[in-house]
Amino acid sequence: MEIYAKGMESRHLNEIIRSCKDKNIIVRGVNGQRFIACGLDGKDITAYGTIGNGAGAYMLGGVLRVEGSAQDAAGDTMNGGEIYVGGRCGDATGYAMRGGEIYVKEDVGYRAGVHMKQYGEHRPVIVVGGTAGCFLGEYLAGGVIAVLNLKNEKCPVGEDMARGMHGGRIYVRGKVSVPLPVSVTASKARREDMELIRPQIEKFCKAFRADEREIYSEEFTLLQPAAGNPYNRLYVNN
Amino acid sequence: MESRYYEGKVRIPSGCAISGFINRDGRLSDGSAIIKSIATMHDRSNGLGGGFAGYGIYPEYKDYYAIHMFYRDTLIKKQVEEFLDEHFDIINLSKIPVRKTPKIVDEPLIWRYFVKPLPTKLAESQLDEDEFVSRCAFRINTFMDGAYVFSCGKNMGAFKAVGYPEDVGEFYRLDEYAAYSWIAHGRYPTNTPGWWGGAHPFCLLDFAVVHNGEISSYDANRRNIEMYGYKCNLQTDTEVITYIFDYLVRKRGLTLQEACKVIAAPFWEQIDRMPAQEREQAEYLRRIYSGLLVTGPFSVILGYTGGLLAINDRLKLRGMVVAEKGNTTYIASEECAIRVIAPVLDKIYSPKGGEVVIAEVGR
Numbered sequence: 219m220e221i222y223a224k225g226m227e228s229r230h231l232n233e234i235i236r237s238c239k240d241k242n243i244i245v246r247g248v249n250g251q252r253f254i255a256c257g258l259d260g261k262d263i264t265a266y267g268t269i270g271n272g273a274g275a276y277m278l279g280g281v282l283r284v285e286g287s288a289q290d291a292a293g294d295t296m297n298g299g300e301i302y303v304g305g306r307c308g309d310a311t312g313y314a315m316r317g318g319e320i321y322v323k324e325d326v327g328y329r330a331g332v333h334m335k336q337y338g339e340h341r342p343v344i345v346v347g348g349t350a351g352c353f354l355g356e357y358l359a360g361g362v363i364a365v366l367n368l369k370n371e372k373c374p375v376g377e378d379m380a381r382g383m384h385g386g387r388i389y390v391r392g393k394v395s396v397p398l399p400v401s402v403t404a405s406k407a408r409r410e411d412m413e414l415i416r417p418q419i420e421k422f423c424k425a426f427r428a429d430e431r432e433i434y435s436e437e438f439t440l441l442q443p444a445a446g447n448p449y450n451r452l453y454v455n456n
Numbered sequence: 457m458e459s460r461y462y463e464g465k466v467r468i469p470s471g472c473a474i475s476g477f478i479n480r481d482g483r484l485s486d487g488s489a490i491i492k493s494i495a496t497m498h499d500r501s502n503g504l505g506g507g508f509a510g511y512g513i514y515p516e517y518k519d520y521y522a523i524h525m526f527y528r529d530t531l532i533k534k535q536v537e538e539f540l541d542e543h544f545d546i547i548n549l550s551k552i553p554v555r556k557t558p559k560i561v562d563e564p565l566i567w568r569y570f571v572k573p574l575p576t577k578l579a580e581s582q583l584d585e586d587e588f589v590s591r592c593a594f595r596i597n598t599f600m601d602g603a604y605v606f607s608c609g610k611n612m613g614a615f616k617a618v619g620y621p622e623d624v625g626e627f628y629r630l631d632e633y634a635a636y637s638w639i640a641h642g643r644y645p646t647n648t649p650g651w652w653g654g655a656h657p658f659c660l661l662d663f664a665v666v667h668n669g670e671i672s673s674y675d676a677n678r679r680n681i682e683m684y685g686y687k688c689n690l691q692t693d694t695e696v697i698t699y700i701f702d703y704l705v706r707k708r709g710l711t712l713q714e715a716c717k718v719i720a721a722p723f724w725e726q727i728d729r730m731p732a733q734e735r736e737q738a739e740y741l742r743r744i745y746s747g748l749l750v751t752g753p754f755s756v757i758l759g760y761t762g763g764l765l766a767i768n769d770r771l772k773l774r775g776m777v778v779a780e781k782g783n784t785t786y787i788a789s790e791e792c793a794i795r796v797i798a799p800v801l802d803k804i805y806s807p808k809g810g811e812v813v814i815a816e817v818g819r
Contacts, residue, residue: 228499249496249792249795249796250496250497250790250791250792250793250795250796252499267795268791268792268795270790270792271790287791287804289775289790289791289792290775290790306804308775308777308790308791308806309772309775309806325805327772327775327806328772328806328809351772351806351808352772352808352809353771376808377726397725397729
């Protein structure tokens with residue numbers, strides 16, 4: 219099914235999408251409509267334009283492709299499925315994600331992956347092709363964030379990254395030159411670390427026609443919580 | 457005001473939308489594009505306030521202060537007009553033309569005056585023209601119950617009301633004005649009532665501010681700025697931002713960039729890492745004007761003669777996107793509000809928290 223969304227209200231557009239029986243849905247002329255593919259499961263939606271706030275929020279499965287940019291809070295509290303954004307994303311991408319994967323071709327704004335967590339087989343992933351704003355992976359409790367810095371910016375991440383991080387992994391292609399909290403350690407990613415994200419990098423390259431060799435041409439920095447109990451040094455033992 | 461509307465008695469989830477653009481080549485655009493832009497973010501407001509400001513709209517009166525007034529009734533109008541007559545040379549006065557619509561109701565009397573301070577009064581006051589006009593505006597807003605000056609700059613004007621911004625733009629017939637820069641606001645009041653005087657923009661002389669967010673430091677800022685003769689009587693936190701800019705830039709002679717280093721001052725730990733000279737300046741501004749540091753989430757567009765300025769709070773707790781196409785710079789809460797009037801852009805980005813964006817005519 220194909221929907222022409224120009225000038226359509228968010229609620230109306232989402233009702234049409236939800237009531238559609240087709241697996242494949244194409245939405246053209248999107249501009250700012252919110253909550254597209256919210257709670258989506260088992261569908262393949264392609265949206266053309268600038269998709270509004272909360273795209274793919276609470277998504278359970280299926281695929282949302284955005285041929286354009288996404289605004290704030292794409293993949294908010296997402297549980298499963300895949301989101302591909304062919305442009306840039308606003309703030310709080312993958313906010314409190316609990317599963318699923320988000321691939322962004324260009325940059326993401328502030329607070330990407332804030333409060334992401336993992337449990338059992340649910341391991342959320344965010345792959346960013348460009349750079350990420352400040353507070354990347356704030357309060358990170360689980361899952362994986364990778365920043366590929368394909369435009370080779372001097373510093374692909376902003377200040378206050380990994381603040382309060384106590385689980386999960388953040389990969390950054392190149393060096394991290396911003397100050398890091400004491401509860402986080404940064405090290406050169408080893409071969410076995412890179413193996414863990416190889417399938418996702420493959421997917422990214424396939425989706426956005428990126429060159430895998432170029433991605434691996436530079437070493438990655440890996441950020442992890444410092445120890446079993448990263449707050450040991452911050453709080454009094456009781 | 458009925459007590460059930462006071463802060464704490466009612467809680468509405470936050471929203472608000474801002475948008476603005478400036479033609480850096482000085483080209484004029486009518487009000488239809490800015491209405492279209494702010495209307496795209498309809499869901500961010502709730503119909504309790506909308507407003508616009510346009511620059512370059514009164515070329516035939518460009519040397520006169522354009523005073524826009526709300527009056528509760530003809531009685532107070534008469535009283536204010538006597539006051540204006542006593543202090544100013546009024547070269548033109550009229551009702552601001554409106555287009556009646558069922559979506560905008562309970563309007564006050566809305567009038568416009570093009571004025572110049574009377575030379576004798578001005579000399580007697582020992583003030584410059586701007587200060588004279590600003591003091592008269594505060595005098596009306598503070599002491600004349602039921603009358604509000606909501607715009608008093610030269611060759612610019614604000615238009616605001618209770619309603620959705622697209623309806624407010626229709627109501628004020630903005631398609632009949634031509635400006636080189638426009639700013640707009642859609643309101644979703646969270647802490648204070650939605651009333652005509654409380655809609656954005658908040659103006660003083662040629663400064664106009666639209667704001668999305670909530671100023672946690674409002675009362676500290678208000679107490680500080682009221683020491684310098686400003687009066688916050690419009691029941692909306694944003695008002696104080698306008699006065700802070702006016703105080704720092706017009707009265708203290710700071711540049712706009714320096715004023716932003718006061719309002720969204722860098723954190724001490726960032727200051728510690730700065731090179732010596734920059735650190736000294738940042739420390740100086742933080743210490744001298746500590747009472748004017750604005751905390752809490754905000755994205756703000758400031759309009760002034762010949763330019764627009766945009767700034768986020770230091771932690772960037774509100775969305776803001778900046779874009780360029782040819783000689784026009786766009787600023788909005790959401791990308792869609794820019795794309796709707798400029799689908800293809802040369803450049804689009806989100807400024808960092810505390811980063812100043814300035815776009816000016818001829819630059």
